[in-house]
Amino acid sequence: xxxxxxxxxxxxxxxxxxxxxxxxxxxxxxxxxxxxxxxxxxxxxxxxxxxxxxxxxxxxxxxxxxxxxxxxxxxxxxxxxxxxxxxxxxxxxxxxxxxxxxxxxxxxxxxxxxxxxxxxxxxxxxxxxxxxxxxxxxxxxx
Numbered sequence: 854x855x856x857x858x859x860x861x862x863x864x865x866x867x868x869x870x871x872x873x874x875x876x877x878x879x880x881x882x883x884x885x886x887x888x889x890x891x892x893x894x895x896x897x898x899x900x901x902x903x904x905x906x907x908x909x910x911x912x913x914x915x916x917x918x919x920x921x922x923x924x925x926x927x928x929x930x931x932x933x934x935x936x937x938x939x940x941x942x943x944x945x946x947x948x949x950x951x952x953x954x955x956x957x958x959x960x961x962x963x964x965x966x967x968x969x970x971x972x973x974x975x976x977x978x979x980x981x982x983x984x985x986x987x988x989x990x991x992x993x994x995x
Contacts, residue, residue: 854882857907858892861925865901865909868929885963887979888986893963899931900961902986912986913967914938915955935959946971954985961986 862880869876878894878901892903902910909924911917914934917927927934942949942957949957950973958967965982966974974982 854880854892855890855905855907858903858905861903861907861909862892864925865928868925872929874929883963885965887965887982888963891963893961895960896928897932899935899959901928901931902961904987908987910987911935912961912965913956913959915952956985 862878865878866876876896878896880892880894880903883889883891883893888902890905894901894903899914900912902912904910909928911928911931911934914927914931915938917934922930938955939959946957950971956967956969956974957972958969961967961974965979965986966972969975974985977985
């Protein structure tokens with residue numbers, strides 16, 4: 854774990870605790886060629902990722918508003934953000950499949966695939982899956 858990863862995880866834990874929740878995430882470092890050194894954790898049924906440079910991300914989520922959220926507050930809101938995206942995706946699956954970022958399932962594995970067989974990640978190259986995990990609006994560094 855890098856010092857940047859440690860710092861952002863502590864900030865995340867503080868934010869979750871401030872909200873009255875428990876920040877119980879079992880972080881696992883990836884050895885997958887698609888995500889080496891990235892930490893993966895399950896927070897309420899939604900995958901969070903922490904890159905070695907300290908970027909915290911919700912790979913399943915296509916984007917969020919930087920006027921409303923930081924990376925830390927978005928991660929602390931991952932369950933709600935995912936639920937909103939799922940409602941929109943279920944209402945318009947064709948549009949959801951065309952997004953450059955995000956997934957159709959909330960859990961993303963170290964190979965950067967989610968469990969939803971209809972998600973474009975299932976048929977993308979490893980490079981395209983890396984772009985999908987980090988290439989949407991939600992990865993802009995504040």
